[in-house]
Amino acid sequence: xxxxxxxxxxxxxxxxxxxxxxxxxxxxxxxxxxxxxxxxxxxxxxxxxxxxxxxxxxxxxxxxxxxxxxxxxxxxxxxxxxxxxxxxxxxxxxxxxxxxxxxxxxxxxxxxxxxxxxxxxxxxxxxxxxxxxxxxxxxxxxxxxxxxxxxxxxxxxxxxxxxxxxxxxxxxxxxxxxxxxxxxxxxxxxxxxxxxxxxxxxxxxxxxxxxxxxxxxxxxxxxxxxxxxxxxxxxxxxxxxxxxxxxxxxxxxxxxxxxxxxxxxxxxxxxxxxxxxxxxxxxxxxxxxxxxxxxxxxxxxxxxxxxxxxxxxxxxxxxxxxxxxxxxxxxxxxxxxxxxxxxxxxxxxxxxxxxxxxxxxxxxxxxxxxxxxxxxxxxxxxxxxxxxxxxxxxxxxxxxxxxxxxxxxxxxx
Numbered sequence: 001x002x003x004x005x006x007x008x009x010x011x012x013x014x015x016x017x018x019x020x021x022x023x024x025x026x027x028x029x030x031x032x033x034x035x036x037x038x039x040x041x042x043x044x045x046x047x048x049x050x051x052x053x054x055x056x057x058x059x060x061x062x063x064x065x066x067x068x069x070x071x072x073x074x075x076x077x078x079x080x081x082x083x084x085x086x087x088x089x090x091x092x093x094x095x096x097x098x099x100x101x102x103x104x105x106x107x108x109x110x111x112x113x114x115x116x117x118x119x120x121x122x123x124x125x126x127x128x129x130x131x132x133x134x135x136x137x138x139x140x141x142x143x144x145x146x147x148x149x150x151x152x153x154x155x156x157x158x159x160x161x162x163x164x165x166x167x168x169x170x171x172x173x174x175x176x177x178x179x180x181x182x183x184x185x186x187x188x189x190x191x192x193x194x195x196x197x198x199x200x201x202x203x204x205x206x207x208x209x210x211x212x213x214x215x216x217x218x219x220x221x222x223x224x225x226x227x228x229x230x231x232x233x234x235x236x237x238x239x240x241x242x243x244x245x246x247x248x249x250x251x252x253x254x255x256x257x258x259x260x261x262x263x264x265x266x267x268x269x270x271x272x273x274x275x276x277x278x279x280x281x282x283x284x285x286x287x288x289x290x291x292x293x294x295x296x297x298x299x300x301x302x303x304x305x306x307x308x309x310x311x312x313x314x315x316x317x318x319x320x321x322x323x324x325x326x327x328x329x330x331x332x333x334x335x336x337x338x339x340x341x342x343x344x345x346x347x348x349x350x351x352x353x354x355x356x357x358x359x360x361x362x363x364x365x366x367x368x369x370x371x372x373x374x375x376x377x378x379x380x381x382x383x384x385x386x387x388x389x390x391x392x393x394x395x396x397x398x399x400x401x402x403x404x405x406x407x408x409x410x411x412x413x
Contacts, residue, residue, distance in 0.1 A: 005036030007099040008090055011064070012079050013045040013052055015105025019128075019146050020055050025062060028103065028126060028144065035099045035122075040090055044069050044079035080104075084112050091119055098122055103146065113139035125196075133197075134307045143197040157380070160204075161259060161269040166309055167203055168215045168263065170195050172231075175218060181228035184208050184220075216260040254377045261365035262381070267320070267358055268313045272351075272383050274306055278314040279350055282342035287327035289337045290315070318342070320361075321353040352394075355382045359398035367402060 009032065013020060032038060043064040045052040059066060067086070069078040083102065090097055100116055102109055103126040113123045113136070125140040127133045137143035174190040175182055182190070188208050191198050200211040212220050212229055219232050262269070281297050281304075288296060294311050298304060304311075318324050327339040343350075358381065366373055379391055386394065 005098045006040075006094065006096045007032055007036045007038045007101065008040030008087075008097050009038060009042070009101040009103065010040075010083050010087055011043045012083060012102075012104040013043050013055060013059070014049070014079060016103060016146065017051055017055065020058060024146055025058070025103075028101075028146070029062060031144070032099070032101060032124070040097065041065060042067055042086060044083055046070065046078075080109075084109070087112060087116070091116055091121055099124060101126060103127065108136055110136055110139040117141065129307065130305060134309065137196050140196045142192065144199075145197060145202065158269050158271040158383075162271060162274075162310070162313065164203055164214075165263060165268045167198065167200070167211070168217070169268075170198060171212070171215055171229075172217060175229060175231065181221075181223075181230045183226045183228055184212065185226075187212075187229050216263070251374065251377055254371070254374055255380060257371055258362060258377055258381060261369065261371065262358065262362060265361040265365055267361050268316065269381075270310060270313050270317060274310050274314050275317070275351065275354065275383060276347065277304065277306060278311060278318075279342065279347055282318075283344065285341070287339040287341040289339055290319075293340075317354055317357070318350075321350070321357040323350055323353055351383050355384075355386070356394050356397055358382070359394050360401040363395070363398040363402045364405065367406075 009029070011020075011025065016024070019025070029038065041062065041064040043059045044067045047053060047056060047066060047068050056066060067079075067082060069082050083104075087100060087102070091100065099122045101124040102112075105127060109125070113125065116123050117139070122141040123139070124142045124144060125133075125136050126144040126146055127136070129145050133143065133145070170191050171187070174187055174194055177190060178187075188198075200208050203211060205211040205214075209220060209227055212218060217232060218229050221228050221230070259269070278297060281300055281302075282293070285296055285300075293315050294308050297311050298306075298308055306314075323343050323345075324340040325343045327341055359378065362378065362381070363373075365371070373395075375388075375391055375395065378395065379386060382391075382394075
């Protein structure tokens with residue numbers, strides 16, 4: 001960073017009142033000070049509104065200039081236009097304003113972000129995690145989720161695993177672009193180029209190296225000068241009978257091992273709420289090609305709190321659980337691609353099919369690796385709590401699928 005770097009921050013307070021109230025703005029300022037000197041601080045709202053008036057003292061204390069935005073038409077956010085005008089004016093007047101941060105709630109400033117980057121400015125977007133933020137962050141140099149601490153505290157195990165899986169996939173994707181071992185600094189830079197919102201601290205790690213150590217497909221080595229990351233070699237593992245159980249394995253380590261096996265089998269965890277939401281939306285939609293499903297769900301009339309990545313994982317899960325039914329292509333003009341629709345079965349049956357698909361892949365992995373079967377650990381990986389009888393049935397069905405797969409492979413050999 002050069003000493004001449006200057007930072008500007010523009011905040012749409014009306015759409016972020018709760019965040020401001022919970023000291024979110026102070027945390028954002030603390031994070032931005034590492035980039036340079038914050039010389040522009042402007043906060044936009046109709047300050048006569050009761051829901052924003054109490055925040056004026058906080059913003060004054062933090063050195064913000066309060067910009068009043070009058071709403072001539074009810075329901076319209078006049079702050080959006082004022083922010084765009086002010087940002088472009090500051091960018092044009094001050095060539096040393098290298099970093100421009102926009103904290104907003106529900107507005108798409110992508111065209112503004114792209115133009116600022118064309119002008120050679122670094123753009124930081126900040127907003128809550130949503131389908132909108134997923135589309136906006138691709139236009140940013142960096143994106144900061146404003147609700148990340150709250151999400152970490154309230155997230156259940158399935159959500160935390162899902163977020164970690166996404167980050168691990170991102171690491172593998174970035175590492176694959178290197179022709180030789182990558183330094184941690186270069187690898188992280190490549191990851192943030194692909195996904196500007198990546199932040200290992202959001203996952204609960206103190207540093208990037210700590211995160212890398214938890215990704216089982218890569219290894220971290222020090223060459224005397226720097227830490228280097230490479231893919232692990234595919235070494236053969238001893239064959240064992242997955243039907244054996246053992247009390248010698250620590251359950252917490254076994255859970256991590258099971259999750260690692262599922263990742264290697266292409267299984268990505270998602271929270272139950274995401275499955276329920278996507279199921280309800282797909283049931284109400286007609287047949288479509290697979291590539292259109294994510295956009296159809298995201299752009300549906302009712303608001304959705306899932307990102308496109310989360311929706312994509314749920315759809316993959318539906319296909320792996322054989323829950324998508326192929327429609328008759330004779331009903332469509334374009335018969336080159338398959339059309340699919342959600343199987344109209346009760347949600348309870350959908351969840352059972354997904355749990356069975358997960359266990360089948362786990363059983364296959366257990367058979368290939370020296371890892372015992374543990375029903376207690378398996379029960380923690382299911383979408384919903386199962387009775388001992390249901391769990392035993394799922395495991396038996398999973399074993400049957402694996403035995404059938406093995407028999408089919410042998411017959412082909």
